[in-house]
Amino acid sequence: MTTSAPNVVIVLLDDVGFGAASTFGGPAQTPGMEALANDGLRFNRFHTTAICSPTRAALLTGRDAHRANVGAVLNTATNRPGYQGILNPHTATVAEMLRNNGYNTAAFGKWHLTQPWETSPVGPFDRWPTGVGFEKFYGFLGGETDQYDPTLYEGTRPVQRPDVDNYHLTEDMSNAAIEWLDMQHSLAPDKPFFLYYATGATHAPLQVPAEWIERYRGKFDQGWDAMREATFKRQKALGVIPKDAILTPRPPQIPVWDSLSDEERKVASRLMETYAGFLAHTDQQVARLANHLKQMGQFDNTLFFYIVGDNGSSAEGGPPGSINYMGALQGLQEPVSAQLAALDKIGDADTYPQYPAGWAWALTTPFQWVKQVASHLGGTRNPLVVTWPNGFEERGGLRNQFSHVNDIAPTILAAAGMEMPETVNGISQLPMDGSSMLSSFASADAAEFHPTQYFEVHGNRAIYHEGWMASARHDRLPWSVGGISGDTSFDDDTWELYNLEADFSQAVDLAAAEPARLAELKHLFNRVAAELQMLPLHSSVDNRQPRPSLAGDRRKVEYYPGTLGVPESQIPRMANNNWKLQASISLDGEASGVIATVGGLSAGWSLYLDEAGRPVFECRIYEVDRIRLSSEAPLAPGENQLELNFAYDGQGYAKGGTFTLSVNGKVLGSARIRASQPSFYTIDETFDLGIDTGSPAGSYPQAAPIGYPLKGAKIGVVALESG
Numbered sequence: 001m002t003t004s005a006p007n008v009v010i011v012l013l014d015d016v017g018f019g020a021a022s023t024f025g026g027p028a029q030t031p032g033m034e035a036l037a038n039d040g041l042r043f044n045r046f047h048t049t050a051i052c053s054p055t056r057a058a059l060l061t062g063r064d065a066h067r068a069n070v071g072a073v074l075n076t077a078t079n080r081p082g083y084q085g086i087l088n089p090h091t092a093t094v095a096e097m098l099r100n101n102g103y104n105t106a107a108f109g110k111w112h113l114t115q116p117w118e119t120s121p122v123g124p125f126d127r128w129p130t131g132v133g134f135e136k137f138y139g140f141l142g143g144e145t146d147q148y149d150p151t152l153y154e155g156t157r158p159v160q161r162p163d164v165d166n167y168h169l170t171e172d173m174s175n176a177a178i179e180w181l182d183m184q185h186s187l188a189p190d191k192p193f194f195l196y197y198a199t200g201a202t203h204a205p206l207q208v209p210a211e212w213i214e215r216y217r218g219k220f221d222q223g224w225d226a227m228r229e230a231t232f233k234r235q236k237a238l239g240v241i242p243k244d245a246i247l248t249p250r251p252p253q254i255p256v257w258d259s260l261s262d263e264e265r266k267v268a269s270r271l272m273e274t275y276a277g278f279l280a281h282t283d284q285q286v287a288r289l290a291n292h293l294k295q296m297g298q299f300d301n302t303l304f305f306y307i308v309g310d311n312g313s314s315a316e317g318g319p320p321g322s323i324n325y326m327g328a329l330q331g332l333q334e335p336v337s338a339q340l341a342a343l344d345k346i347g348d349a350d351t352y353p354q355y356p357a358g359w360a361w362a363l364t365t366p367f368q369w370v371k372q373v374a375s376h377l378g379g380t381r382n383p384l385v386v387t388w389p390n391g392f393e394e395r396g397g398l399r400n401q402f403s404h405v406n407d408i409a410p411t412i413l414a415a416a417g418m419e420m421p422e423t424v425n426g427i428s429q430l431p432m433d434g435s436s437m438l439s440s441f442a443s444a445d446a447a448e449f450h451p452t453q454y455f456e457v458h459g460n461r462a463i464y465h466e467g468w469m470a471s472a473r474h475d476r477l478p479w480s481v482g483g484i485s486g487d488t489s490f491d492d493d494t495w496e497l498y499n500l501e502a503d504f505s506q507a508v509d510l511a512a513a514e515p516a517r518l519a520e521l522k523h524l525f526n527r528v529a530a531e532l533q534m535l536p537l538h539s540s541v542d543n544r545q546p547r548p549s550l551a552g553d554r555r556k557v558e559y560y561p562g563t564l565g566v567p568e569s570q571i572p573r574m575a576n577n578n579w580k581l582q583a584s585i586s587l588d589g590e591a592s593g594v595i596a597t598v599g600g601l602s603a604g605w606s607l608y609l610d611e612a613g614r615p616v617f618e619c620r621i622y623e624v625d626r627i628r629l630s631s632e633a634p635l636a637p638g639e640n641q642l643e644l645n646f647a648y649d650g651q652g653y654a655k656g657g658t659f660t661l662s663v664n665g666k667v668l669g670s671a672r673i674r675a676s677q678p679s680f681y682t683i684d685e686t687f688d689l690g691i692d693t694g695s696p697a698g699s700y701p702q703a704a705p706i707g708y709p710l711k712g713a714k715i716g717v718v719a720l721e722s723g
Helices: 031-039 052-061 094-099 169-187 210-214 224-238 262-296 325-329 336-341 357-362 405-415 438-442 515-531
Strands: 007-012 041-043 104-110 136-140 152-154 157-159 193-198 302-307 384-387 397-399 452-457 460-465 468-472 495-499 556-559 579-599 603-609 615-621 625-630 638-648 657-663 666-673 686-689 711-722
Touching (some): 007 262, 031 262, 052 405, 094 104, 094 193, 136 169, 169 193, 169 262, 210 262, 262 336, 405 438, 452 515, 468 515, 615 657, 625 657
Parallel strands (some): 104 136, 104 193
Antiparallel strands (some): 136 152, 468 495, 615 625
8 A cells, every 4th residue: 555545435326327317418416426527537438237236246346246256136146156146255355455455444335245144143244344344334235225214234233223303324324424434534544444335225215305306396297208318418418428329219118108198107207206306315415425525635535436326227116117116026016096196105204116117218328228138238337427636637527438347446456556465364366357447547548448348147148349249138128026038048149239439329230240240259258158157148037046044944933032133035934825923922011012023114014012012913015905903902911922823825926815813822813915925025124023123014103212122021932933
């Protein structure tokens, strides 16, 4: 490390397409990003991997995602090398390298690089942020979280959100990051810092204060086709795309705006208003961070990367969008009538929304496709803004050298005057696949520094080489959960060829005109794929395999007091199955609070005592159904046995069933529910005893403290039995 080594800040937004932010011609106003761009440089040919976890692995390690063993998003990892979702120790993070060379390091926000069976309170913690180089971690571990009641961790410990009015996670992240910066600077003013700030925004759920949504009321009534045209014109006027760029057409799988009913258009417009407000609000929180660095006098010597999305915009809301998209994603789509009834609530703490796929396509203007589609630039091309006043002189410039997220780590090392270490903590290291971007900071005319890069997600694949790109999209839509392409041969995929030097937006397919060049690029892709153990090709989302589980083969697990933060996937299987919960609880007198819970606001269940000490069971299945069972009398002091039975309707997917609640052998009541969770209630909430971490799974008393912790009673043992 040199004595003048810069501080480093990486801001990584989630699910933001190239044409979303106003700084790059989009409809969402991003003045914070604009100010940083005016202080530094815009990059308009920067690339991600097209999906979350692989982008984060490549970003933090400087290696290709498959080399880091994170070639698939963690939720669809497989047992194959390169796709296991377990960080390769021979590809250490840049945070570890910087920490070993005198930097203080901290990570705030989203992680999504630790497998579920390692995220419980028993660890292991090797691949948590604090195990791979970050001295401080405050954020969430999964792919998404509720913005108003997030599933939070401090270090390796589950924590509740701060008990403040009008809480929002992105604001909390900025508060915590600023607090850490002040502490670090006061205690170690001569030490540089590395701060990784990865928002949950703008990944679903789209949740933001109403005043931010209202700024965009009526702005999107013209629809996604018209919005894409308007964005394209602004991009050319700003100069962030060339004057001769071509606007690519709408995929036939995405409906024309005018084909929607009036009711569908009304809902779709409100969902897009919510997204735009969400992105604008997020940008304000990033601006707070940058402005605080200026107030500290640290901004000029800070290498600040503002990465506008870990992939293209998300079409995972499907063509209709949803007010509770985790259910829609699994096939439990709510009707338009339910969406209309909740229209004015979209974006608040009672909804879990995502916009329609048409908006996702429009937000990747001018490119083809969206998130997950690694074969096309709509999935992989993301804006990048870089500032470093002490590092380069130009202000407000544009750079168009091809660059990739794996270039960030080697750029940081070069800026800090550090060589890539041969070993980290005694473990030999593989070379970085990325290259330093410093030459492009110095000159717009700098030579290309990243001549070749492959892309692959769910079988969608491409290879870039010296200005040319060969692309093959696999037969799977990016709003499908799985099973669609499992029997589809990769040999049937159509390869396309593009000259990106002359064709900025990947619009003109030259495969028929240049078959020899296409053959060369396909050969190059296969050579790279073989080296990274990607062959034979497979779609990780369509070839699910058994993964480690804390529950293992146990149909029944007994849990004791203090159990919390256990991922839903790590408890006995409840989905599409009979199951039973038995809880022993002793009361000293008046009692209230949560006994056991799993899931959260969007779907899940909670067994709790209300403010009068009466046992209550509630279950919600997205917008499909919800039931409540309760006792008329409070539990008696002393020992009590509660039992909850779920009788599944039978063979099939997400069928309904009957819940029965008993206390001390006496049945209090039964209720049928029309459906049950298809595969999971949520992907981020947990199983807890004695408190409800994350968003509330029950309708707790209004005056209840956050998490509604159990008081006046003690849990003995809670047994969960499947089958």
